[in-house]
Amino acid sequence: MMTPVFLFFLLSSIFTVNAQQGQSIVKPGSILTPTTNSSWLSPSGLYAFGFYKQGNGYAVGVFLAGIPQKTVVWTANRDNPPVSTQVTLNFTSDGRLVLQSAQGTETSVANFDPASSASMLDTGNFVVYNSDNQSIWESFQNPTDTLLPTQRLLPNDSVVLKSSVSESNQSTGRFRAVMQQDGYVALYPVGTNLTLEYGYWSTSNGVPNGNLNLDDQGLLYVTNSIFNLTVSQSRNSAKGTVLYRLRMEDDGFLRLYSYNLQEQNGSWSIIWSPLNETGVNICFPRGLCGVNAFCDPGGNDINCTCLPGFVFIDESKRTSGCERNSTTENCNEKGMNTTMEEVSGIIWENLTYNRSVLLTKQDCNDACLQDCSCEAALFNDEVCGKQKLPLRFVNIKISNDPKETLAFIKVRTSTPSSDGNVTKKKGLEILIIGVSLVIFAFIVLAISGIAIYRSRIFANENILNTGNIVLSDEDVGPRSFTYIELEKITNGFKEELGRGSFGIVYKGTIENGQKIVAVKKLERLLVDREREFQTEMKVIGRTHHKNLIRLLGYCHDGPNRLLVYEYMCNGSLADVLFKPEKKPSWDERMGIACNIARGIFYLHEECVEKIIHCDIKPQNILMDENRCAKISDFGLAKLLKPDQSKISTGIRGTRGYVAPEWHQLKCPVTVKVDVYSFGIVLLEIISCRRCVDSNLPEEEAILEEWSYRCFECGELGKLVNDEEVEMRQLERMVKVALWCILYDPSLRPSMKKVLLMLEGTADIPVPSNRSFVSQYDQGFEENE
Ligand SMILES: *[C@@H]1O[C@H](CO)[C@@H](O)[C@H](O)[C@H]1NC(C)=O
Numbered sequence: 188m189m190t191p192v193f194l195f196f197l198l199s200s201i202f203t204v205n206a207q208q209g210q211s212i213v214k215p216g217s218i219l220t221p222t223t224n225s226s227w228l229s230p231s232g233l234y235a236f237g238f239y240k241q242g243n244g245y246a247v248g249v250f251l252a253g254i255p256q257k258t259v260v261w262t263a264n265r266d267n268p269p270v271s272t273q274v275t276l277n278f279t280s281d282g283r284l285v286l287q288s289a290q291g292t293e294t295s296v297a298n299f300d301p302a303s304s305a306s307m308l309d310t311g312n313f314v315v316y317n318s319d320n321q322s323i324w325e326s327f328q329n330p331t332d333t334l335l336p337t338q339r340l341l342p343n344d345s346v347v348l349k350s351s352v353s354e355s356n357q358s359t360g361r362f363r364a365v366m367q368q369d370g371y372v373a374l375y376p377v378g379t380n381l382t383l384e385y386g387y388w389s390t391s392n393g394v395p396n397g398n399l400n401l402d403d404q405g406l407l408y409v410t411n412s413i414f415n416l417t418v419s420q421s422r423n424s425a426k427g428t429v430l431y432r433l434r435m436e437d438d439g440f441l442r443l444y445s446y447n448l449q450e451q452n453g454s455w456s457i458i459w460s461p462l463n464e465t466g467v468n469i470c471f472p473r474g475l476c477g478v479n480a481f482c483d484p485g486g487n488d489i490n491c492t493c494l495p496g497f498v499f500i501d502e503s504k505r506t507s508g509c510e511r512n513s514t515t516e517n518c519n520e521k522g523m524n525t526t527m528e529e530v531s532g533i534i535w536e537n538l539t540y541n542r543s544v545l546l547t548k549q550d551c552n553d554a555c556l557q558d559c560s561c562e563a564a565l566f567n568d569e570v571c572g573k574q575k576l577p578l579r580f581v582n583i584k585i586s587n588d589p590k591e592t593l594a595f596i597k598v599r600t601s602t603p604s605s606d607g608n609v610t611k612k613k614g615l616e617i618l619i620i621g622v623s624l625v626i627f628a629f630i631v632l633a634i635s636g637i638a639i640y641r642s643r644i645f646a647n648e649n650i651l652n653t654g655n656i657v658l659s660d661e662d663v664g665p666r667s668f669t670y671i672e673l674e675k676i677t678n679g680f681k682e683e684l685g686r687g688s689f690g691i692v693y694k695g696t697i698e699n700g701q702k703i704v705a706v707k708k709l710e711r712l713l714v715d716r717e718r719e720f721q722t723e724m725k726v727i728g729r730t731h732h733k734n735l736i737r738l739l740g741y742c743h744d745g746p747n748r749l750l751v752y753e754y755m756c757n758g759s760l761a762d763v764l765f766k767p768e769k770k771p772s773w774d775e776r777m778g779i780a781c782n783i784a785r786g787i788f789y790l791h792e793e794c795v796e797k798i799i800h801c802d803i804k805p806q807n808i809l810m811d812e813n814r815c816a817k818i819s820d821f822g823l824a825k826l827l828k829p830d831q832s833k834i835s836t837g838i839r840g841t842r843g844y845v846a847p848e849w850h851q852l853k854c855p856v857t858v859k860v861d862v863y864s865f866g867i868v869l870l871e872i873i874s875c876r877r878c879v880d881s882n883l884p885e886e887e888a889i890l891e892e893w894s895y896r897c898f899e900c901g902e903l904g905k906l907v908n909d910e911e912v913e914m915r916q917l918e919r920m921v922k923v924a925l926w927c928i929l930y931d932p933s934l935r936p937s938m939k940k941v942l943l944m945l946e947g948t949a950d951i952p953v954p955s956n957r958s959f960v961s962q963y964d965q966g967f968e969e970n971e
C-alpha cells in the first residue's frame with residue numbers, strides 16, 4: 188500500500204506540472220505567474236498557494252494541489268475579477284505580496300507588515316513571517332468559505348465563513364456561518380444584522396467564547412478549552428489518509444466533506460450538514476430564492492416561485508430572484524389596472540417606510556393602493572406597514588396565529604383585454620392553492636420541530652411552573668403588630684434564633700401558642716435601615732411562593748422596626764450543610780438546590796417588578812420542618828421596574844458570594860448577581876463545605892477554584908469527599924455551578940435556564956475558560 192505522503196508526491200507530480208516542488212520557505216524576490224511556476228507547494232505537495240484557473244482568467248489562492256479536483260480552500264481578494272495570464276505575483280524584496288499587471292498596476296494580495304518569508308504549510312495554511320520568524324499573517328485567520336482541520340473560527344462577527352457564488356466562482360455569495368460569542372454556531376444571510384429574526388439555523392447548544400474547530404478525524408466541535416460541544420462525530424480515520432473540509436455553501440448550508448486519499452479516483456463526500464437534522468429542509472436559508480420570491484419546501488430540490496405579478500430575473504438561474512412583470516415606473520399610467528392582492532401564508536422582511544394605525548385590512552389595502560410609492564404592505568394588529576421593493580426574505584409563514592400578519596402586494600395588469608383574460612387570475616388562484624397546501628405541509632413539519640431557533644433554547648416552559656403552586660390556605664397579607672404585642676409574643680425577646688444581616692431574630696408564638704414564629708428585630712434605625720425595612724416589606728409582602736419565606740406581620744411602631752416570619756424549625760441551610768451530623772443525602776441536596784433555584788427564578792421572572800435578592804447565601808436560606816428550602820432576608824433586595832433590567836447601586840451582599848461586577852465602578856447590576864451567588868451556594872451544596880475554608884489545604888481553601896480544578900482534572904469525586912453519588916448527575920451540577928459563576932454576567936444563564944439544567948430538561952451549555960476569574964484574584968474590597 189502506498190503511504191499517503193508518497194501518494195501526495197505522486198499526485199502532485201502528475202497534476203501540478205507547473206508548480207515549484209515542495210519548498211517550505213518562500214523568500215522575498217520569488218515570483219509566480221499563471222503559466223509557469225504558478226504556485227508554491229506545501230512540503231508534502233498536498234496544498235499549493237498560487238494561481239488557479241477561474242472563469243476565463245486566474246485567481247490567487249490556496250488549493251489542494253494533491254488531488255485531481257484541485258479543490259480551492261481559500262482565495263485572495265475573492266471579489267476582484269479574475270486576472271489575465273499577463274500578471275505576476277511578486278513577493279517583493281521589501282516584503283509585500285502583490286499582483287503586478289503588465290501595465291504596472293499593483294494589487295495587494297494580503298495586507299501585512301513587511302515580511303521576511305512565507306510558507307505554504309501542509310495543513311493548508313499559508314503563513315507569512317516577519318524577520319523574527321513570527322507569523323504576521325495567515326490564510327487560516329482570514330477564511331473565505333472553508334474551514335480546514337486545525338483551523339479555528341473565533342467568536343468574532345467579522346471573521347466568518349461566507350459562501351461563494353458557486354463551486355467555480357469564489358466571489359462572496361449570500362450566506363455566512365458565524366461563531367457567535369454566545370457559543371452557538373449560527374447561519375445567517377449576508378447583509379443582515381445577526382439577530383434571531385434573520386438567523387435560520389444554529390447548533391442546539393453553545394459554548395460561550397468558544398471556537399469552532401475541525402480536527403483531522405472529521406470531528407467538528409466548539410470548545411473553549413473547558414467544554415466541548417460536538418457538532419459532528421469523529422470518523423476515526425487513520426491519520427493522514429482522509430482529508431476533511433467544512434464549507435459554507437451557496438445553498439445556505441454548511442457541509443462537512445471527507446476525501447479518502449487511499450481511493451483511486453477519490454471524490455468528496457458529504458459526512459455532515461444541518462440538512463441531515465430532522466426538521467431542517469432545503470428552504471431554511473433565508474433569502475434562498477432571492478428577492479420577491481419564495482422557496483417551496485415540498486420537493487427535494489430548491490423550487491423557487493415568484494410572488495404574484497413577478498417573473499424570474501433570470502429564468503435559467505431561478506434563485507437569483509424575481510422582478511415586476513411590468514416595467515411601469517408611473518403608477519397611474521394609462522392602460523394599467525392596479526390592484527392589491529392578498530397573499531396568504533406568505534411573509535417577508537418587515538421593513539416599512541411608513542407605518543400607520545389603520546383599523547381594518549381593507550384600510551391597509553386601500554392605503555397602499557393609493558400610495559404611488561407603496562408596492563406591498565403588511566398588516567398586523569391594526570398596524571399597516573407600507574413597503575417598497577425589493578421584498579427580501581419572502582417566506583412561507585409557519586404560524587397559524589389568528590392575529591397573524593396579512594400580506595398585500597400591488598399587482599398591475601394591462602386593462603384593454605383584462606376582462607376577457609382570466610388566465611392570470613387563475614394562475615394566481617393556483618398559486619394561492621399551492622401555497623396553502625405548502626403551508627399545510629409546512630405546519631405539519633413545524634409541529635415536528637421546525638422552530639428550532641426558539642424552541643431549542645426555550646424548550647419546556649411548563650416544567651418551570653411546577654414549583655410555584657401557591658398555597659392559598661392562609662392567603663392573607665402580613666398584619667401589623669404593635670411593639671408591645673411582639674414583646675409578648677417573644678416572651679420579652681427571650682429566645683434568640685440567630686442574627687441576620689441587620690438584626691437579631693427571636694422565637695415567638697402566636698395564635699395562643701399554636702404557631703411558632705420568628706421575629707426579626709432590626710437593630711439600629713438608620714436611614715438605610717429604614718429603607719431596608721421598607722424594601723423587605725415591599726418585596727416580601729408581594730411575593731407568594733413556597734420557596735420564599737412568608738412574612739406574617741410587621742411592626743412599624745415609633746423607632747421600632749420588626750418583621751414576623753413563619754418559623755423554620757430546621758434553621759438555615761448553613762446549619763444543615765456545614766454540620767456533619769446533619770448532612771443531607773445527595774438526593775436531598777439536589778432537591779434543596781432546585782428549590783432555591785425555583786425561589787430565585789420566581790423573584791427574577793414571575794413577579795410584576797423583578798426582584799434582585801442581592802444576598803443569596805446559605806445563612807439566608809431557611810429549612811422548614813420537611814427540610815424544604817425557603818429564601819429569606821430580603822433587606823438588601825432591589826426592585827426593578829417592569830421595563831428595567833439593571834440598576835446602579837452601592838455594593839451589597841456577603842463576601843464569598845458577591846458577583847465580581849459589584850466591584851466594578853459604575854457597573855450596573857442585574858439579576859445575574861443572584862445567579863452568581865446561587866452558583867457559589869450550589870458548589871457548597873454539592874460539597875457540603877463553606878466557599879472559603881482556611882482550615883483546608885491551600886489549594887482547596889477556595890471552593891470555586893478548587894471545584895474548577897477538580898472539574899478540569901476529571902476528579903469530581905474529590906468534591907463530594909468520595910461520597911457515593913451518581914457521577915453524571917454530579918458532573919451536571921458542577922457544570923451548572925461553574926456556568927453560574929462566570930465572570931462575565933451576560934454569559935451566566937438565567938435562573939430559568941439554570942432550573943431547566945438542574946432538572947435535566949435542558950442540555951448543559953458549557954461555560955467558558957478562565958472567564959472564571961476568581962474574586963479573590965482581584966483587589967477585593969469588603970463590605971458586609
Ligand atoms: C521556477 O522557479 C525556479 C526557482 O525560483 C527557477 O529556478 C525556475 O527557472 C523557474 N522556472 C520557470 C519555468 O520559470
Ligand SMILES: *[C@@H]1O[C@H](CO)[C@@H](O)[C@H](O)[C@H]1NC(C)=O
Nearest residue numbers: 218275277278279280281287
Ligand atoms: C517585483 O516587484 C519589485 C518592486 O515592485 C520590482 O522591483 C521587481 O522588478 C518585481 N519583480 C519582477 C520579477 O517583476
Ligand SMILES: *[C@@H]1O[C@H](CO)[C@@H](O)[C@H](O)[C@H]1NC(C)=O
Nearest residue numbers: 212303304316318319320321
Ligand atoms: C523559522 O522557524 C522555522 C520553524 O518554526 C525554522 O525551521 C526556521 O529555521 C526559522 N527561521 C529563522 C530564520 O529563524
Ligand SMILES: *[C@@H]1O[C@H](CO)[C@@H](O)[C@H](O)[C@H]1NC(C)=O
Nearest residue numbers: 328329341342343344345346
Ligand atoms: C475581529 O476580527 C477583526 C478582523 O480580523 C479584527 O480587526 C478585530 O480586532 C477582531 N475582534 C476581536 C474582538 O478579536
Ligand SMILES: *[C@@H]1O[C@H](CO)[C@@H](O)[C@H](O)[C@H]1NC(C)=O
Nearest residue numbers: 377378379380381382385538
Ligand atoms: C441593524 O440594526 C441596527 C440597529 O439596531 C439598525 O439601525 C439597522 O438598520 C439594522 N440593519 C439591518 C440590515 O437590519
Ligand SMILES: *[C@@H]1O[C@H](CO)[C@@H](O)[C@H](O)[C@H]1NC(C)=O
Nearest residue numbers: 402406408410412413414415
Ligand atoms: C475537546 O475535544 C478535543 C478534540 O477531541 C480534545 O482535544 C480536547 O481535549 C477536548 N476538551 C475538553 C475540555 O473536553
Ligand SMILES: *[C@@H]1O[C@H](CO)[C@@H](O)[C@H](O)[C@H]1NC(C)=O
Nearest residue numbers: 456457458459460462463464
Ligand atoms: C447527510 O445528507 C446527505 C444528503 O443531503 C447525504 O449524502 C449524507 O450521507 C448524509 N450524511 C449523514 C451522516 O447522514
Ligand SMILES: *[C@@H]1O[C@H](CO)[C@@H](O)[C@H](O)[C@H]1NC(C)=O
Nearest residue numbers: 483485486490492621622625
Ligand atoms: C414548485 O412550487 C410550486 C408552488 O409552490 C408548485 O406549484 C410546483 O409544483 C413546484 N415544482 C416542483 C418541481 O416541485
Ligand SMILES: *[C@@H]1O[C@H](CO)[C@@H](O)[C@H](O)[C@H]1NC(C)=O
Nearest residue numbers: 498511512513514599600601
Ligand atoms: C406579464 O407577463 C406575461 C408573460 O409572462 C406577459 O404576457 C404579460 O404581457 C405581462 N404583463 C405585463 C403587464 O407586462
Ligand SMILES: *[C@@H]1O[C@H](CO)[C@@H](O)[C@H](O)[C@H]1NC(C)=O
Nearest residue numbers: 523524525526600602605606
Ligand atoms: C381592474 O381589475 C379589477 C379586478 O381585477 C376589476 O374589478 C376592475 O374592473 C378593473 N378595472 C379596470 C379599469 O379595468
Ligand SMILES: *[C@@H]1O[C@H](CO)[C@@H](O)[C@H](O)[C@H]1NC(C)=O
Nearest residue numbers: 537565566567570572592593
Ligand atoms: C413590523 O415591525 C414593527 C416594529 O419594528 C412592528 O411595530 C410591526 O407590528 C411589525 N409588523 C408586522 C406585520 O409584523
Ligand SMILES: *[C@@H]1O[C@H](CO)[C@@H](O)[C@H](O)[C@H]1NC(C)=O
Nearest residue numbers: 601604605607608609610611
Ligand atoms: C390573454 O390571455 C392569453 C392566453 O389566453 C395570453 O396569451 C395573453 O398574453 C393574455 N393577454 C394579456 C394582456 O394578459
